[in-house]
Amino acid sequence: xxxxxxxxxxxxxxxxxxxxxxxxxxxxxxxxxxxxxxxxxxxxxxxxxxxxxxxxxxxxxxxxxxxxxxxxxxxxxxxxxxxxxxxxxxxxxxxxxxxxxxxxxxxxxxxxxxxxxxxxxxxxxxxxxxxxxxxxxxxxxxxxxxxxxxxxxxxxxxxxxxxxxxxxxxxxxxxxxxxxxxxxxxxxxxxxxxxxxxxxxxxxxxxxxxxxxxxxxxxxxxxxxxxxxxxxxxxxxxxxxxxxxxxxxxxxxxxxxxxxxxxxxxxxxxxxxxxxxxxxxxxxxxxxxxxxxxxxxxxxxxxxxxxxxxxxxxxxxxxxxxxxxxxxxxxxxxxxxxxxxxxxxxxxxxxxxxxxxxxxxxxxxxxxxxxxxxxxxxxxxxxxxxxxxxxxxxxxxxxxxxxxxxxxxxxxxxxxxxxxxxxxxxxxxxxxxxxxxxxxxxxxxxxxxxxxxxxxxxxxxxxxxxxxxxxxxxxxxxxxxxxxxxxxxxxxxxxxxxxxxxxxxxxxxxxxxxxxxxxxxxxxxxxxxxxxxxxxxxxxxxxxxxxxxxxxxxxxxxxxxxxxxxxxxxxxxxxxxxxxxxxxxxxxxxxxxxxxxxxxxxxxxx
Numbered sequence: 001x002x003x004x005x006x007x008x009x010x011x012x013x014x015x016x017x018x019x020x021x022x023x024x025x026x027x028x029x030x031x032x033x034x035x036x037x038x039x040x041x042x043x044x045x046x047x048x049x050x051x052x053x054x055x056x057x058x059x060x061x062x063x064x065x066x067x068x069x070x071x072x073x074x075x076x077x078x079x080x081x082x083x084x085x086x087x088x089x090x091x092x093x094x095x096x097x098x099x100x101x102x103x104x105x106x107x108x109x110x111x112x113x114x115x116x117x118x119x120x121x122x123x124x125x126x127x128x129x130x131x132x133x134x135x136x137x138x139x140x141x142x143x144x145x146x147x148x149x150x151x152x153x154x155x156x157x158x159x160x161x162x163x164x165x166x167x168x169x170x171x172x173x174x175x176x177x178x179x180x181x182x183x184x185x186x187x188x189x190x191x192x193x194x195x196x197x198x199x200x201x202x203x204x205x206x207x208x209x210x211x212x213x214x215x216x217x218x219x220x221x222x223x224x225x226x227x228x229x230x231x232x233x234x235x236x237x238x239x240x241x242x243x244x245x246x247x248x249x250x251x252x253x254x255x256x257x258x259x260x261x262x263x264x265x266x267x268x269x270x271x272x273x274x275x276x277x278x279x280x281x282x283x284x285x286x287x288x289x290x291x292x293x294x295x296x297x298x299x300x301x302x303x304x305x306x307x308x309x310x311x312x313x314x315x316x317x318x319x320x321x322x323x324x325x326x327x328x329x330x331x332x333x334x335x336x337x338x339x340x341x342x343x344x345x346x347x348x349x350x351x352x353x354x355x356x357x358x359x360x361x362x363x364x365x366x367x368x369x370x371x372x373x374x375x376x377x378x379x380x381x382x383x384x385x386x387x388x389x390x391x392x393x394x395x396x397x398x399x400x401x402x403x404x405x406x407x408x409x410x411x412x413x414x415x416x417x418x419x420x421x422x423x424x425x426x427x428x429x430x431x432x433x434x435x436x437x438x439x440x441x442x443x444x445x446x447x448x449x450x451x452x453x454x455x456x457x458x459x460x461x462x463x464x465x466x467x468x469x470x471x472x473x474x475x476x477x478x479x480x481x482x483x484x485x486x487x488x489x490x491x492x493x494x495x496x497x498x499x500x501x502x503x504x505x506x507x508x509x510x511x512x513x514x515x516x517x518x519x520x521x522x523x524x525x526x527x528x529x530x531x532x533x534x535x536x537x538x539x540x541x542x543x544x545x546x547x548x549x550x551x552x553x554x555x556x557x558x559x560x561x562x563x564x565x566x567x568x569x570x571x572x573x574x575x576x577x578x579x580x581x582x583x584x585x586x587x588x589x590x591x592x593x594x595x596x597x598x599x600x601x602x603x604x605x606x
Contacts, residue, residue: 001451002367002440008292009435010371010428012283018427021047022267022275022335023419031101032184032265034063034077034238037306040262044243044278044304051282052289053245059303061313064237065197069316070526071545071594072309073533075194077238078107080231085165085205087218088119088226094165094215095205100180102265102415104231105147105204107186107195111163112230119228120162122219125150131157140165140227142215147183147204148192155188155200163203163229167212173342174410174421177210182265182413190531190540194309195235203231242305242314247284249299249442255321256300256442257328257398258434261307261388266417268409270307272335272427277302280435296442298326307332308545311388312528315396322391325398326489327357327441330389333404334430335422338376342409344430347383347402351475351573352511352555353392354482355399357441359456362463364436368429375425380463384548384555384573386529393555395527399486403430444490449497456484457500465504471572474512481505511556511569519562522586522595530554534592543585549574553582554589559598 021043028040041058048056061069065076083104085095095103112118125131125141136159143150147166154161169181183206185193207215219225240263246255258280260273281302287293301321305311315322338344346365348358358380365378383402385391391398411417440448460480466473481504484497498507529551532540543550552570561569563583571580589595 001448002364002436005439006364006367006371006432006436008287009283010432012287012292013279013428013431015424015428018275018279018431019419019424021278022271022422022427025274026267026271026419029262029271030265032106032263033080034240035079037240037263041241041243041304044274047278048243048245048281051285053281053285054248056245058241059244059314059318060239060241061310061317062237063240065195069309069312070528071530071533072312072528073189073196074309074313076107076197076235077240078195078233078235080104080108080233082114083108083205083229083231083233084117085163085227085229086117088228094211094227095207100415102180102182103206105164105183105186105206107235108203108231108233109201109235110231110233111203114230114232117228117230118162119226122165122215122225122227124216124219125154131159133157133159135159136161138162140229142219144168144212146181147206148185151186151202151204152188152192155202160202163205163231165205165207165215167207167209167215169209169414172412172414173408174416175414176416178208179411180206180208180415182206182415184264184413190533191545201235203229205229240306240310242303242310244301244303244314245281247281247288247296247300249296251297252299253324254298254326255324256298256438257303257325257400258300258331258438259303259305259311259328259388260331261310262304263306263310266411266413267419268335268417268421269333269412272422273331273333273404274304276331276334276427276431276434277304279431280438283431284435284439293439296439297445298442300438300442305388308387308390311391315391322396322398327355328389328391328398328400329361329434329437330387330400330402331404331430331434332387332402333406333409335426336405336409337423338378338426338429340377342405343377343379344403344405344426346378346380348380349383349385349401350393350552350555351479352552352569353394353397353399354479354486356456356483356486357399358401359459359483360440360452361401361437362459363452363455364440365433368433368436372425372429376429384551386546386551390528393527394558395524395555403434444487444492446493446496449487449490449492453497453500471512471568472575475569475572477504478509478511481509512572515568516562516564519564521559521562521598522557522590523559523598524554524557524595526594530589530594532588532592532594535588539588539591543588549576549580550585553580553585
């Protein structure tokens with residue numbers, strides 16, 4: 001069944017068309033400002049409409065720096081058609097957005113004019129013992145740190161430079177001496193990501209290590225060295241958009257979601273993911289129109305987002321669609337060569353919301369690997385979802401997984417992430433995997449579930465289940481049982497899966513035995529990850545939306561379990577042998593309005 005599906009999709013995939021689409025999208029996204037992001041979205045919409053997909057639209061949401069969805073504040077809109085930094089005496093160019101778009105920090109504020117640039121001396125702020133306003137204000141602030149980190153230090157000190165200049169690059173695959181780091185956060189708020197209405201307006205330039213060495217050498221030779229720069233930018237209250245489209249199923253009451261973020265400057269991260277979403281849906285549409293595949297039982301929807309903020313906005317503003325979603329796959333970073341040491345990863349999780357989709361994705365991935373040979377490699381890894389795939393957590397309840405790579409890809413978050421980074425094999429086989437998985441999940445019925453049960457059990461036994469009687473092992477057996485019982489959401493007959501599921505745990509089993517039933521209970525008022533941005537800075541210090549421990553606790557906290565039970569479950573999922581302490585985190589969430597407390601102690605289990 002699956003092999004035939006994979007063969008059919010692979011034969012239909014048009015690699016030339018796919019790469020042309022990726023390049024067209026990247027040529028807009030590489031500028032990473034609001035007008036170009038809108039232009040990329042319009043390209044996606046036009047392609048999807050031309051392919052005959054249903055319900056194609058731009059789902060807009062505010063980018064005003066203050067609107068909030070769940071615990072995420074929307075960023076400001078930003079235009080930046082041009083910016084340049086030069087030596088004032090010679091006019092030699094140090095950074096030019098026209099040549100290297102990433103040479104300007106995302107959300108840089110305006111500076112000077114093209115025909116009247118701001119001029120000032122350079123100061124190495126890393127060498128200053130005193131970051132006083134007098135030492136920095138009115139000068140170009142040179143740093144070897146990530147530009148955002150220096151901006152936060154300067155803003156806290158009340159210093160206002162003409163601009164920050166960073167030659168930070170860090171370690172990464174595919175970097176050269178001419179590579180420019182991309183800085184995609186400009187906020188003093190929680191986590192530093194994005195830019196909000198209450199953040200300090202400041203200009204930032206990123207330059208290559210080679211340009212940085214030259215600048216530092218000239219500064220050493222001339223301590224009063226002057227630069228000239230301008231940034232033609234605008235920060236304003238605007239809007240952004242998700243692009244969404246549907247391949248209609250025969251029963252459109254439920255949907256399978258494929259999603260991934262747009263709105264970043266890289267081809268691998270993540271124009272590749274967006275192009276795979278589009279190619280997946282239009283290839284499946286072409287196959288169904290041609291009669292080579294029957295229409296799926298359930299609909300398949302794609303959604304392109306702005307990472308995290310776009311997804312929480314879409315799922316919040318379209319709550320009816322969220323409730324229709326059976327399962328989802330996040331495709332983020334899918335173009336890099338799939339080498340043995342750097343394979344693509346199917347990240348599955350969280351353990352608080354298991355799904356049969358993990359096993360089916362792995363079965364399909366292995367079949368794709370058999371077809372690809374050494375051209376494509378993959379592995380599975382447990383993961384506590386924290387980006388667009390935060391919708392997999394139980395409170396939002398679109399369980400699923402992430403296909404892609406993180407920071408170990410070629411050219412990560414830099415000017416080196418171009419279409420040349422993206423491998424034909426990766427585009428091909430990741431599209432085949434995504435399309436086959438989405439179609440299989442959308443068509444799941446008693447017959448296909450029976451065929452998939454044995455290989456799914458084999459994968460569960462090899463990957464999910466742990467030996468022993470400690471909490472991680474006990475939890476793994478509950479997860480295994482829940483994965484198989486997840487088939488009931490597709491209306492699969494209980495007799496298909498229950499005998500196998502019962503081998504792992506009873507149907508009414510708690511995730512762990514003897515969980516505490518008394519103590520304070522915290523009830524969430526939002527879903528997804530938390531930035532704690534509404535808490536005072538001193539209270540949210542050290543709390544991160546990327547923390548696996550915090551997110552495990554948030555996701556297990558169903559509003560019925562007391563704190564002690566949530567802590568034990570989070571420790572079992574994360575493998576924290578010394579336990580997990582979440583009271584302080586939950587108290588900060590309480591102060592920020594992200595939770596309310598219920599001390600009625602009427603927990604009934606379940």
